[in-house]
Amino acid sequence: MLSVKDMSFKGKMLLYAAATTSTALALCCVAVMAAQWIEWRREVPRRLAIQADIVGMNASAALTFDDQESAEETLRGLEADDNIVLGSICSSDGTEFATYRRVGSEEVAVEEVGPSGHRFSRSRLHLRRPIVLDGAEIGSVHLQYDLRELYGGLKRLAAAVAGGMLLALVGAALVSSRIQRVLARPVTDLADAARSVAEHKDYSVRVVRRTGDELGTLTDAFNDMLSRIQKRDTALQESHDTLERRVHERTVELANANAVLKTEIAERKQAEEALREREQRFQDIAENAMEWIWEIDASGKYTYTSPIVEELLGYKPEEVLGRYFYDLFHPDDREEFKNAAFEVFAQRGHLHEFINRNVHKNGKTIWVSTGGVPILDEKGDLLGYRGADIDVTERKEAEAALRESEARLRTQNTTLVELARSSALYKGDLKATVMQIAEAACYSLSVERTSVWLYADDRSKMQCRDLYELSADRHTDGLELALADFPRYSAALEEGRAIAAHDAHTDLRTAEFSTAYLTPLGITSMLDAPIRVGAEVVGVVCHEHVGQPRHWTPDEEYFAASIADLVSLAIEASERRRKEVELRQAKEAAEAGSRAKSEF
Amino acid sequence: MPDVLSRKATKCSILMVLAVSALLAPTLPVGAQEIDEAKSLKVKAAYLYNFAKFIEWPDGAFEDEQAPFVVGVLGDDPFGQILDDTVEAKNVAQRSVKIQRLHWNNKADRDKLKNCHILFISASERSRLDKIFAALEECPVLVVSDIHDFARDGGMIGFVLEKGRIAFETSREALEKAKLKASSRLLKLARIVEPSKRSR
Numbered sequence: 001m002l003s004v005k006d007m008s009f010k011g012k013m014l015l016y017a018a019a020t021t022s023t024a025l026a027l028c029c030v031a032v033m034a035a036q037w038i039e040w041r042r043e044v045p046r047r048l049a050i051q052a053d054i055v056g057m058n059a060s061a062a063l064t065f066d067d068q069e070s071a072e073e074t075l076r077g078l079e080a081d082d083n084i085v086l087g088s089i090c091s092s093d094g095t096e097f098a099t100y101r102r103v104g105s106e107e108v109a110v111e112e113v114g115p116s117g118h119r120f121s122r123s124r125l126h127l128r129r130p131i132v133l134d135g136a137e138i139g140s141v142h143l144q145y146d147l148r149e150l151y152g153g154l155k156r157l158a159a160a161v162a163g164g165m166l167l168a169l170v171g172a173a174l175v176s177s178r179i180q181r182v183l184a185r186p187v188t189d190l191a192d193a194a195r196s197v198a199e200h201k202d203y204s205v206r207v208v209r210r211t212g213d214e215l216g217t218l219t220d221a222f223n224d225m226l227s228r229i230q231k232r233d234t235a236l237q238e239s240h241d242t243l244e245r246r247v248h249e250r251t252v253e254l255a256n257a258n259a260v261l262k263t264e265i266a267e268r269k270q271a272e273e274a275l276r277e278r279e280q281r282f283q284d285i286a287e288n289a290m291e292w293i294w295e296i297d298a299s300g301k302y303t304y305t306s307p308i309v310e311e312l313l314g315y316k317p318e319e320v321l322g323r324y325f326y327d328l329f330h331p332d333d334r335e336e337f338k339n340a341a342f343e344v345f346a347q348r349g350h351l352h353e354f355i356n357r358n359v360h361k362n363g364k365t366i367w368v369s370t371g372g373v374p375i376l377d378e379k380g381d382l383l384g385y386r387g388a389d390i391d392v393t394e395r396k397e398a399e400a401a402l403r404e405s406e407a408r409l410r411t412q413n414t415t416l417v418e419l420a421r422s423s424a425l426y427k428g429d430l431k432a433t434v435m436q437i438a439e440a441a442c443y444s445l446s447v448e449r450t451s452v453w454l455y456a457d458d459r460s461k462m463q464c465r466d467l468y469e470l471s472a473d474r475h476t477d478g479l480e481l482a483l484a485d486f487p488r489y490s491a492a493l494e495e496g497r498a499i500a501a502h503d504a505h506t507d508l509r510t511a512e513f514s515t516a517y518l519t520p521l522g523i524t525s526m527l528d529a530p531i532r533v534g535a536e537v538v539g540v541v542c543h544e545h546v547g548q549p550r551h552w553t554p555d556e557e558y559f560a561a562s563i564a565d566l567v568s569l570a571i572e573a574s575e576r577r578r579k580e581v582e583l584r585q586a587k588e589a590a591e592a593g594s595r596a597k598s599e600f
Numbered sequence: 601m602p603d604v605l606s607r608k609a610t611k612c613s614i615l616m617v618l619a620v621s622a623l624l625a626p627t628l629p630v631g632a633q634e635i636d637e638a639k640s641l642k643v644k645a646a647y648l649y650n651f652a653k654f655i656e657w658p659d660g661a662f663e664d665e666q667a668p669f670v671v672g673v674l675g676d677d678p679f680g681q682i683l684d685d686t687v688e689a690k691n692v693a694q695r696s697v698k699i700q701r702l703h704w705n706n707k708a709d710r711d712k713l714k715n716c717h718i719l720f721i722s723a724s725e726r727s728r729l730d731k732i733f734a735a736l737e738e739c740p741v742l743v744v745s746d747i748h749d750f751a752r753d754g755g756m757i758g759f760v761l762e763k764g765r766i767a768f769e770t771s772r773e774a775l776e777k778a779k780l781k782a783s784s785r786l787l788k789l790a791r792i793v794e795p796s797k798r799s800r
Contacts, residue, residue: 057785058785060785061654061783061785061786061788061789062785062788062789064646064647064650064653064654065647065650065767065768065786065789066643066765066766067767067789070788070789133650133653134653134691134692134693135691135694136690
């Protein structure tokens with residue numbers, strides 16, 4: 001079934017017209033019919049009542065004077081209306097006085113009517129009217145009216161009305177059909193145009209404006225919309241084409257770019273590989289180098305440290321990272337070194353062989369030589385420093401040792417020079433000279449005991465000419481040693497310049513003295529230098545260290561030898577006292593110079 | 601239960617009918633006559649009264665609105681109580697009805713004749729009809745009688761017996777002379793007669 005919604009506009013309009021017209025007409029009909037009915041229901045009894053009254057009045061005399069004939073005659077007048085089936089005059093007690101019956105209705109009887117005076121039965125109207133004479137009811141008139149003719153009339157009326165209604169509808173339909181064609185035209189035009197646009201996408205379609213009402217406005221708006229759409233469509237198409245072109249271009253670009261990218265990626269991969277290798281190289285180097293490689297940020301915090309740091313400073317890399325570089329400095333130097341470093345940083349300078357003292361985790365001093373370069377960003381701002389530290393502790397220690405030995409040498413030199421200048425020596429006072437020499441040597445070498453021994457004339461024993469004990473500040477002499485008891489020692493004396501026995505007990509050359517001599521006196525190291533006069537060994541200068549075994553340094557050996565030489569000089573001087581004064585002076589000067597040379 | 605009652609009722613009614621017939625049986629022929637007589641008088645009396653409803657008296661016939669309607673009986677009153685009963689508590693055009701019994705011999709009565717509106721002339725006055733008419737000439741008095749040929753003889757309405765019922769004759773001239781207007785309805789019923797010129 002066609003739903004109202006989907007009907008055409010024309011159809012809807014027709015339907016609307018039909019519906020409204022039919023409703024109006026139908027209501028009209030109903031109203032008319034109802035009015036008729038009501039009217040009729042009221043009118044018919046009234047008219048019948050009038051007739052009854054007339055009959056009653058006319059028959060009143062007959063009734064009063066009991067003239068049945070006359071009464072009947074009066075009733076016969078009812079013949080005129082052939083709808084009246086029965087007319088009956090009844091006396092006051094209700095008995096029929098005179099009755100008229102329509103032809104063919106002989107069996108009809110007077111019926112009750114009820115209080116209103118009339119009653120409608122199926123096809124009859126029963127009416128009763130009183131006959132009043134001079135204010136008194138003398139009887140009544142009963143009429144029975146056949147309604148069929150009236151019904152027929154009503155039916156005809158209804159039919160006529162219905163017919164009229166149909167006619168009206170038809171007329172209305174025709175009229176509305178014509179009108180709606182006119183009205184709907186704009187709508188259908190619009191609809192058709194819209195459909196055409198939708199189907200063929202043809203935006204050049206326009207609708208002719210026919211009316212000046214809202215539909216006309218709609219048409220204008222529609223046309224306007226279409227032209228705008230058309231413009232936009234064209235623009236769209238253009239931009240679409242442009243876009244396509246551009247897309248194509250871009251695609252080509254992209255393809256190229258892609259190719260380039262691929263190459264770049266390949267290169268990048270290579271670069272990454274290279275980078276990885278370099279990183280690995282760096283890592284291998286850094287981790288295995290002896291130098292400690294590090295990086296700090298601009299504030300001085302360690303951001304990278306190679307694992308060597310643990311060996312170098314005792315800290316694990318985790319313990320170092322995040323700490324400031326100056327935290328590791330020795331506290332005494334911290335401020336100084338820190339300021340020096342930051343001065344360099346401020347200049348973005350290179351750190352080159354920056355020697356700084358650090359403290360190992362175990363407390364030991366570690367000297368490092370730091371080399372570093374600044375890390376700068378593109379703008380040139382300092383991001384930090386990176387570099388490498390080398391452990392120069394040994395060197396430093398060596399340098400310290402060197403300085404010490406230098407100091408020692410100077411001291412020794414001074415001592416020797418002083419001794420050489422000794423007046424006792426000039427005078428040839430051997431004893432005094434020996435005492436001087438022993439004391440000076442003791443102080444210079446910082447040994448506990450220094451003794452000067454000379455062979456006896458037969459070389460079987462040695463005599464101690466002087467023994468100086470440092471802590472007691474005491475000179476003693478007179479002790480004698482039989483050389484035959486110490487053969488190895490004697491032999492050693494003859495050979496080398498000096499006997500430097502770091503551990504006197506174990507050194508074979510001096511071991512002979514161990515039990516009898518060394519142990520009782522607590523001597524642990526001996527430095528003995530033979531005294532030669534000419535080519536002969538005539539004695540020995542002994543330097544004996546008490547306490548922890550001591551390692552004689554070469555310079556000390558040379559000093560000992562020099563001391564021995566001084567003694568030999570003193571001996572010679574004493575022998576050639578006055579004769580060789582100038583010679584001695586020159587010899588001393590030359591020997592001092594050559595000693596100084598040989599020391600070095 | 602209802603069946604029992606109806607059987608009882610039927611029994612009763614049968615008994616009553618028998619009783620009444622027994623009573624009435626001997627008197628029947630005579631009684632019938634008597635009954636007829638009474639009935640006819642009743643009818644006449646009723647007609648007498650009812651004539652008033654179909655006739656218009658001229659204005660002068662009544663003194664005022666309260667004046668009663670006078671029904672006179674001249675001569676021997678055949679009605680007796682019947683007439684009184686008939687008009688008792690009845691009105692004619694809202695006037696009360698008064699009955700006057702009059703006798704010709706009485707002069708006073710003769711004067712009162714004119715005051716009646718309806719006058720029933722008894723059969724006893726048969727011989728005096730002319731005199732009565734003369735006395736009532738042009739007076740608005742409806743003269744009614746059951747004297748034979750009353751209407752022909754100058755009366756206005758005369759009762760006649762017709763087909764077992766009481767009918768009446770009227771003289772239109774008489775009514776006109778008396779200035780009484782009779783309704784056509786009444787006249788319709790009556791047999792119009794011409795007054796004959798005999799017996800004067």
